[in-house]
Amino acid sequence: MKLQLALDTCNTEEALQIVREVESFIDIVEIGTPMIMHYGMEPVQKVSEQYPDMRIIADLKIMDAGEFEADIAFNAGASIVSVMGITHNETIRGAVKSARKANGKVLADMMCVVNLEERAKELVELGVDYICVHTAHDVQGTQSPFASLAKVQDSVGSERCAIAGGLNKESVHRVLEYSPEIIIVGNGITGQENKSQAAKQIKDLLQG
Numbered sequence: 001m002k003l004q005l006a007l008d009t010c011n012t013e014e015a016l017q018i019v020r021e022v023e024s025f026i027d028i029v030e031i032g033t034p035m036i037m038h039y040g041m042e043p044v045q046k047v048s049e050q051y052p053d054m055r056i057i058a059d060l061k062i063m064d065a066g067e068f069e070a071d072i073a074f075n076a077g078a079s080i081v082s083v084m085g086i087t088h089n090e091t092i093r094g095a096v097k098s099a100r101k102a103n104g105k106v107l108a109d110m111m112c113v114v115n116l117e118e119r120a121k122e123l124v125e126l127g128v129d130y131i132c133v134h135t136a137h138d139v140q141g142t143q144s145p146f147a148s149l150a151k152v153q154d155s156v157g158s159e160r161c162a163i164a165g166g167l168n169k170e171s172v173h174r175v176l177e178y179s180p181e182i183i184i185v186g187n188g189i190t191g192q193e194n195k196s197q198a199a200k201q202i203k204d205l206l207q208g
């Protein structure tokens with residue numbers, strides 16, 4: 001199980017500082033959608049330059065123009081790009097084509113997908129590498145991603161699964177029985193006073 005740190009609300013300098021603090025406990029750095037909206041590809045570029053061995057996902061949540069938009073992230077140094085699982089197959093194919101050119105990977109965010117099992121299978125057939133069950137920030141008060149993880153794991157297997165949405169050191173034990181490939185944690189690390197300690201606690205839980 002890989003731990004992905006999601007950076008959503010910081011600036012590029014703060015992102016570099018947080019990665020410095022937690023790098024030994026994380027496997028993937030996510031430059032989050034709000035950060036990309038604010039700073040464009042600058043944080044993707046800077047983090048990939050300073051941490052050439054770290055995998056970086058640009059959380060573009062692509063909804064259209066799959067190849068064109070994914071190209072932007074891969075050209076900036078991303079190793080994974082996110083696309084919305086609910087979007088058109090043509091868009092998915094475009095993002096996958098871009099990833100193959102760049103030797104990168106595609107993660108499909110399953111937010112708002114109703115037929116999870118069926119769509120997860122289709123996405124894998126289209127060439128998507130990871131299927132991410134995700135409880136949106138705006139509904140985390142009333143929803144959680146665990147039941148969706150069970151469904152997607154049944155459908156495509158744990159090595160394709162990623163999970164996100166309000167995870168922290170108190171809740172992460174709930175994913176252990178499913179062994180998803182990627183566990184994504186944002187505020188559960190970045191919102192803590194001691195980020196390195198929070199990342200280490202979560203990593204230790206994942207490693208058993």
Ligand SMILES: O=C([C@H](O)CO)[C@H](O)[C@H](O)COP(=O)(O)O
Binds near residue numbers: 166188
């Ligand atoms: O993708 C995300 C969200 O939609 C905001 O863009 C977050 O990066 C993801 O949910 C992880 O963050 P936390 O929910 O704070 O763990």
